[in-house]
Each structure stands twice: as C-alpha cells, then as structure tokens.
Amino acid sequence: MKFLRSWPYTFIVIVSIVTGVLAIAASMYTGVGLRDPEGFLGPAYVRLPMLGVLMFLAGLLPAAIRRxxxxxxxxxxxxxxKHEWTVKRAxxxxxxxxxxYVCYVGYRNLKSMLPIFTNEVVWDTELAALDQFLFGGVNPAFVLQDMFGVGVSAAVLSWVYLFYLPLIPISLGVVLVFSRDLRVGAWYATAMSLNWIIGTVxxxxxxxxxxxxxxxxxYAYGALPETNTTSLQDALWNNRMEFLADPVTADAIHGVAAFASLHCSVTFTMALFAHKTVRNAVIRWAGWIFFGLTFIATLYFGWHYLVDSLAGIVIGWLAVAIGAWATGNQYSRRRTLDSDMTETPEGVRPEKPALRV
Known part of the structure; x- marks a missing residue:
C-alpha cells in the first residue's frame, strides 16, 4: 500500500477516477445525462479555477510586501x-x-439518480420513529425551535446553513493556495473529496x-418564518418532483437525500482539519462554532434526523483520518498553513511537520 502514499494525490486521484467511471456507467444505464451542478459562481469547472486564481492574487501582494x-x-x-511558485506547486x-471537482460532480449525479436505483424506497418512517424515541416522543425540531425561538434565530441559522455552499470552494482554494506544505493541501483536498464519496455510499x-x-x-415546520433556507427546501422538492416525473428529459437535478448529513460531515471536516493544522485559536474556535450551529440548523429546519447528523460527524472524522493517512500527514504536529516554510535569501525551505491524527 506504500505506492498510495508515494505521491500525496495518488489515493484521491484513483478515487476520483473510480467515481467518475461509476457516474458515467450509471448515466448510461439509466439514460439520465450527466450534469455539472452550478453554484454561486457558476459551474464548478469555472468557480474552482477562478477561486484558485483569486486566492493566488490575494496572497501574492502581502507576500511581496513581506519580502x-x-x-x-x-x-x-x-x-x-520565482522562489515560491514552482511548477510542482501549481x-x-x-x-x-x-x-x-470530479468527486463532487460524480457525487451530485449519483445522488440525482438515487430514486431510480432505490425504486423510491425510503427509510423515513424508521428514522422518524428513532428520533421520537430519542427525544421522548417529541420531534427534535420542536425542542430546538422552542429553545432558540423562531424569529432572529431562524434568520441566523438560515444564514449559517446556506453559507456552507460558498464556504466549501473558498476554503479549498485558501488551503491549497496558501499552504506551502504541499502535503497539507493534499490532505484537505482529499478529506473534502472523501465526504462526497462516503456520503454517496x-x-x-x-x-x-x-x-x-x-x-x-x-407538522413541525409551519411556524418557521420564510427564509432563504425554506425557499431552498421548496426548490429542492420541486426539482425532485420534476425529476421523478421524467428522469431522462428533466432539466432539474435531484438533490434530496437525508442520511447522512453532508452539511455536518463537511463542516466537521473543516473544523477538525483546522484544529489539527492551525495555531490561531480564533480560527479553530470559529470552525467548531460554525460546525455546531450547522448541526443545530440541520435539525431545526427539518433537513435531517438526529442520526443523519451524527453519522455526518463520523464521516467527517473518517475523511480527515483517511486523508491524513493517504497523504502522509498522520504523524504531523500542529502547524499553521502559512508557516510551514521558512524564508531564506535563496527562497523558501520547508520545515519538517508532523501531527498525529
């Protein structure tokens, strides 16, 4: 298995190729065409390189001033x-x-075809009963809405829930571009990508x-005010209905799935990764607080059952741990993403890292 770690991207490149092949095979089998999901800055193949360029420019000026x-x-x-931006780093x-990108697009398309392969069989009855059992016969959404209210709290939690969408590509660009230790960047890219793969399974x-x-x-959500989150819920359900009516010709991509919560898994991955690689306590605490609020929002708005969100934590932990192993970061000490290199008159020289996952 050593060959998987000879290059920090070997593992996730293999995983992405397998994911892409499975998505293509599923598309051919079902007749549902592959789609590139769009985000807040357009298609993923546009926003990811654009964010990379923006992060490069954002980091270039302060680095030049320091020099x-x-x-x-x-x-x-x-x-x-000349000294820091080698061809290898690029x-x-x-x-x-x-x-x-390949893992994400594969995940979105395999998720879209989920109703076809599962014959629309769902386990919501059992999951809802488990929630009722764990909360003494009460829907956890009721508990959280009574605890936090349905006014300002709804607006704040909605913002937190939706900020996750742009935060993913932004955080990926920040870590890849600003981390001078190339294995640390590979660790984060691998961990984030694994969320999509494990989540799809x-x-x-x-x-x-x-x-x-x-x-x-x-039942539990009619008391909530209209927010961008509730609008998104309506849009996703309408897309589901359009897709189910005719999967082959539908323009909409199906995006409804509860188990497990990838909002929780991805934000947990971000928080845990920051905890292991960033010295700045403010950033680490911000990561954990954002994850905690996201966890609450998934239940508060009825996106997920409790077990979904708990499973998301397990996925996030696995993604970070497997990513660390696959990229050779499992024995690194905590370090900052932008201080893994020391400047010298000749350029920059890497310091040996090493933190234990």
Missing amino acids: RGWKEIPRGMVEVV LYIATGMLAF CYYMLPAVGPIYYEGTN
Missing part, C-alpha cells in the same frame, strides 16, 4: 513567484482542485428524504 516592503512591491512579487494545486445504504419532506410543513 521587499511597500516601495518595491513589483520586485517582491517577481521574487515570490500542478499540485491543479490536481487537488481537479480531483475534488450512505445515501444508497439508507435512502431517506428527511423530516421536512416526510412529515410536511404543518
């Missing part, structure tokens, strides 16, 4: 590119983004639509 001061910024920029970043193991769709708005 030569305000009076010699152009010279400093040339030196930064290829590593491109590989990380490409592997992530969970969708097929235990298909479910989630409390908001299974129980309906009049």
Whole structure:
C-alpha cells in the first residue's frame, strides 16, 4: 500500500477516477445525462479555477510586501513567484482542485439518480420513529425551535446553513493556495473529496428524504418564518418532483437525500482539519462554532434526523483520518498553513511537520 502514499494525490486521484467511471456507467444505464451542478459562481469547472486564481492574487501582494516592503512591491512579487511558485506547486494545486471537482460532480449525479436505483424506497418512517424515541416522543425540531425561538434565530441559522455552499470552494482554494506544505493541501483536498464519496455510499445504504419532506410543513415546520433556507427546501422538492416525473428529459437535478448529513460531515471536516493544522485559536474556535450551529440548523429546519447528523460527524472524522493517512500527514504536529516554510535569501525551505491524527 506504500505506492498510495508515494505521491500525496495518488489515493484521491484513483478515487476520483473510480467515481467518475461509476457516474458515467450509471448515466448510461439509466439514460439520465450527466450534469455539472452550478453554484454561486457558476459551474464548478469555472468557480474552482477562478477561486484558485483569486486566492493566488490575494496572497501574492502581502507576500511581496513581506519580502521587499511597500516601495518595491513589483520586485517582491517577481521574487515570490520565482522562489515560491514552482511548477510542482501549481500542478499540485491543479490536481487537488481537479480531483475534488470530479468527486463532487460524480457525487451530485449519483445522488440525482438515487430514486431510480432505490425504486423510491425510503427509510423515513424508521428514522422518524428513532428520533421520537430519542427525544421522548417529541420531534427534535420542536425542542430546538422552542429553545432558540423562531424569529432572529431562524434568520441566523438560515444564514449559517446556506453559507456552507460558498464556504466549501473558498476554503479549498485558501488551503491549497496558501499552504506551502504541499502535503497539507493534499490532505484537505482529499478529506473534502472523501465526504462526497462516503456520503454517496450512505445515501444508497439508507435512502431517506428527511423530516421536512416526510412529515410536511404543518407538522413541525409551519411556524418557521420564510427564509432563504425554506425557499431552498421548496426548490429542492420541486426539482425532485420534476425529476421523478421524467428522469431522462428533466432539466432539474435531484438533490434530496437525508442520511447522512453532508452539511455536518463537511463542516466537521473543516473544523477538525483546522484544529489539527492551525495555531490561531480564533480560527479553530470559529470552525467548531460554525460546525455546531450547522448541526443545530440541520435539525431545526427539518433537513435531517438526529442520526443523519451524527453519522455526518463520523464521516467527517473518517475523511480527515483517511486523508491524513493517504497523504502522509498522520504523524504531523500542529502547524499553521502559512508557516510551514521558512524564508531564506535563496527562497523558501520547508520545515519538517508532523501531527498525529
């Protein structure tokens, strides 16, 4: 198995190729065409490289100022590119983004075909009963809505839940571009990509639509004010209905699946990765707080059952642990993403890392 770690991207590149092949095979079998899911900055193949370029430019100026001061910024920029931006570093970043992109698009398409392969069988009755059992016969959404209220809290939790969408590509770009230790960037790209893969497996193991769709708005969620999150819930359900009506010709991509919560898994991955690689306590605490609020939001708005969100934590932990092993980071000490290199007159020299996962 050593060959999987000879290059930090070997493992996730293989995983991405397998994912892409499975998505293509599923598309050919079902007749449902592959689609590139769009995000807040357009298709993934546009926003990921664009964010990479923006992060590069954002980091270039301060690095140039550190080297030569305000009076010699152009010279400093040339030196930064010459000494720090090697072809190897650029290829590593491109590989990380490409592997992530293939895994994400494969995940979205396999998730879209979920109702076809599972014959629309769902486990919501059992999952809802488990929630009722764990909360003494009460829907956990009721508990959280009574605890936090349905006014300002709904608006705040909605913002937290939706900020996850742009945060994923932004965080990937930040880590890949700003981390001078190339293995650390590979670790994050691998961990984030594994969330999609493990999550897809969970969708097929235990298909479910989630409390908001299974129980309906009049049961626990009708008291919530209209927010962008509730609008998104309506849009996703409409897309599901359009897809189920005619999967082959539908323009919509199906995106409803409850087990497990990838909102929880991805934000847990972010928080745990930051905990292991960032010295700044504010950033680490911000990561854990954001994860905690996301966990609450998944239940508060009825996206997920409690077991879905708990399973998301397990997925997030697995993604970080497997990513660390696959990229050779399992024996690293905590370090900052931007201080893995020490500047010298000749350029930059890597310091040996090493933190235990």
